[in-house]
Amino acid sequence: MVKQYLKGVLLGSILLAGVVLLCAGCGQKEAESTDPSNFYNKVQIGQTKEDAEKALGVESTELDKGLNYVDEKTAYGVTVNYDDGDLVVFKSLAIPDSTYLDGLSQANVTKEQAASITEGMTYDAVKTILGGVDGIEVTCVKNTKDPATPVNVMAWVNTDRSVVYVTFMGIRGTAKIAEFRQQ
Structure with a gap:
């Protein structure tokens, strides 16, 4: 009898939680x-x-x-x-x-790290060099020589406003150029 009672309470709780979750979004804007x-x-x-x-x-x-x-x-x-x-x-x-880029600060990168990035490195290899943090895409351009491979620039931004910019061939493709800029 206790088992049956607990099953009923559990089932009722699940149903109530489901109704609450369904109604939570009712009437709210995105x-x-x-x-x-x-x-x-x-x-x-x-x-x-x-x-x-x-x-x-x-x-x-x-x-x-x-x-x-x-x-x-x-x-x-x-x-x-x-x-x-x-x-x-x-x-x-x-x-x-x-x-400036204050709202984008998410990294702790150095000029030395940027200098160690070489042409042809994969996005993941660059990301590893720069502390494992994803960069923020700041520019993307259609590649007229290869439309399937756009050129994009990713930024790793420090709180002091210094930035490592890396240009990639393809979205998170292979590195072409890396540059460190100090504000």
């Missing part, structure tokens, strides 16, 4: 992103301008040869260049002037 890369990640090389603008949902402003889209929640955004067919051929993380 969570707002505070990720500085939010807008950047919504745009992909080769994406149509129409699809990119629909995904971003904000008006653009002209910036040099591209269009700048800013997320009012984070002040970060994405600068995009389109080709004659209105396809994305370039995107770069748009960073608010006053904060």
Whole structure:
């Protein structure tokens, strides 16, 4: 009899927990992103301008040869260049002037580590040299010689605003150039 009672209590608890979980999202808006890369990640090389603008949902402003889209929640955004067919051929993380890369600080990297990165290293080998932390993609460009292999730049940012930038052939592909910049 006690076993049957405990089964009933357990089953009732499970059902109640399920109802609570189902109703928890009722009437709530989608969570707002505070990720500085939010807008950047919504745009992909080769994406149509129409699809990119629909995904971003904000008006653009002209910036040099591209269009700048800013997320009012984070002040970060994405600068995009389109080709004659209105396809994305370039995107770069748009960073608010006053904060530079402060919101992206996640590393502890040195000039010596950057100097040890050689052309042809895999992303994982570079990541290991730079302390095992993933970099943040800050630029991606269509590779006109090999459209299937875009060129992208990843950044490892220190809290003192120094940065290791590594250019890769392909998304997290093979290293081409590594550079350490001190602010």
